[in-house]
Amino acid sequence: MTVAGVPSRLRWKIELSPHIIAFVYPRFALRSLAPAAAALIVLGGAPVTGAAEDHTGTHGTPGAAGARDPYFPTLGNGGYDVRHYALTIDYGPESHVLTGTAEITARAGQDLSAFNLDLHGLTVRSAAVDGAPAGVTRAGDELTLRPARDVRRGDTFRAVVRYGGTPGTLTDSDDTREGWLRTADGAIALGQPKGSMTWFPGNHHPGDKATYDISVTVPEGLSAVSNGELRSQRPTADGRRTTFAWHSAQPMATYLATVGIGAYEITRSRPGAAGVPVHTAVDKTVAPRVGELVNRVPELTEWSVRKFGPYPFSSTGVIVEREGDADYALETQSRSVFTEDSFDAATLVHELAHQWYGDSVTPRTWRDVWLSEGFATYAEWLYLEEFEDTPVRASFEDAFDSEDNWAFPPADQPEAGQLLGDPVYERGAMTLQKVREAVGDATFFSVLRGWARTHRHGNASTHDFTAYVERESGKDLGALWDVWLYGDGRPERP
Incomplete structure (x- = not known):
């Protein structure tokens, strides 16, 4: 993520709202209750559906209501691993109403009598698991689905949730907003770290990545842009709306999923020297002013490939919105989102680097996020050295x-x-x-490329990285990690 409107050195200060933290921890206390007691506590009314089939004599237990992230212990859920999301969304920019169906294919990591999904604000209309109606209760942002029959460990199951309403946003302490953001002519979905749960139910923790199909129906004259590849674009039967179907074949964390809806100037280009197709969508009022940099996306993608190794996704590109529609740029997978005021060359390089570091190699927990942002910032330093005569050492x-x-x-x-x-x-x-100074340039750039290759489309932790560097370099770098990654206070000038 990058923030617009401030100098590059200061651009990165994003903090989460204290009031968001305040509602996380009380809910954690709620979910620490015994499952039977917790099921009786439903915020906002009665359970969405009636009780599921009697489970007497079965052996399943509920999946954990939270992935126990160091900073967001209630974000995400346990007991299963999502393999695929099929999201079908209909959105009206004038009414601001979203109607959606989420089909979630997952593999059970334990015998499951119930499992949770994260969803903020929207109303659940019905739920089913493997074709049979499922009981649903809700406590804040937690949905608990109780299948008619227990799901056995190792089995693949399919949950279908039908939902709708007016999607909202979450506001951070510096007034940065995430979630489903309304724009002048549509909307843009930005999800770091938890805003994705404002527009679809899921396992919203970076440790559970999945493939996606995202189908979005919008009024005629508008476009819907998402991650991956556009599979189809078809008018509805009444001819008043258009459905755009997008497919992401490579695994993606939920916070990297996006949907952009608006009157865009869309360009598609054939693969360049790096073999990567480019798909861009730029707000039509902005396009005349940012066209020169948009045209550099293929060039800077190819430059990144030379630095970091083969591009990890099937296409690249950008979505550029008007100033004020959002407050920052974000590395949404394969197609980063910018506002006009955040769209400069260094920031473009930053978000492109995230496709390797953050999107393909995703932090295992939010504590490991420096593996995303530190690498992307270093990519900026490399760009400034090569294109703007600012040595990395000066940065x-x-x-x-x-x-x-x-x-x-x-x-x-x-x-x-x-x-x-x-x-x-x-x-x-x-x-x-x-x-780099400790291991030398040859080993350092080999590490950059090898790290991205070794953990391609997976998750990795800080420990994974430090161990990898020491293994590849043959050096004990414990003192370096102690000072630069974990040390309190500034060391003497090196």
Whole structure:
């Protein structure tokens, strides 16, 4: 993620709202109750559906209501692994009403008598598991689905949730918004770290990645753009709306899924030297002013391929919205989102680098997010050196001199509200520069490419990275990690 409207060095300060944190932890206490007691507590009324079939004599237990992330313990869920989301959405920009169906294919990691999904705000109309109606209860952002029959460990099952309403947003402490953001002519969905649950139910933790089909129906004259490849574009039977069907064949974390709805100028180009097709969607009022940089997307993708290795997805591109429609840029998978004021060359490189570091190799937990933002910031430094005559070492010195970068260690943020604070970005990048100085250029760039290759389309932790670097370099770098990743306070100038 990058924030517009401030100098590059200061662009990264995004904090989560204290009031968001305040509602997370009380709900965690609620979900720590025994499952039978928790099932009786439903916020906002009675269960959505009637009781499911009697489970007397069965052996399943409920999946955990939360993935126990260090900073968001109630985000995500346990007991299953999502393999595929098929989302069918109808949205009216004038009414702001969304109607959706989520078909979730998952594999059970235990015998399941019930399991949870995350969903914020929208109303659930019905749910089914493997074709049979499922009982549904709700406590805040948690849906609990109780299948008619237990799902056995190792079995693949399909849950279908029909839902709708007016999707909303979550607001961070610096007034940054995430979720389903209304724009001048449509909407844009931005999900870091938890906004994706404002527009579809799912397992909203970065550790559970899945493939996607996203089908969006919008009024005639508007387009719907999403991740991956456009499979079809068809008018509805009445000719008043158009359905756009998108497919993402590579696994994706929920926070990286997006939908952009609006009057876009859309371009599709054939693969360039790197073999990557480019698909861009730019708000028509913005397009005349950003066209030159949009045309550089293939060039900068190819530059990134030379630095980081083969591009990990089937296409690349950008979505560019008007200023004010959002407050930042975000690395939504295969097609990053920008506002006009955040769309500059260095930020474009930052979000392109995320396709390797963050999107393909996704942090295992939110504590590991420096592996995403530190790498993307270092990519900016490489770009500035090659294209704008600013040596990487000069960027390092500038970051070192900033007091903001020493507020906390990048690999051990003190609280969720500082998840995306300055040290995660620039001290994370400084750590990479210190690794480069310790192991030499040849080994360092081999590590950058090898790390992306080794964990392609997976999840990785800080421990995974430090162990990988030491294994590839043959060096014990414990002292480096202690100072740059975990140390409190600024060391002596190196």
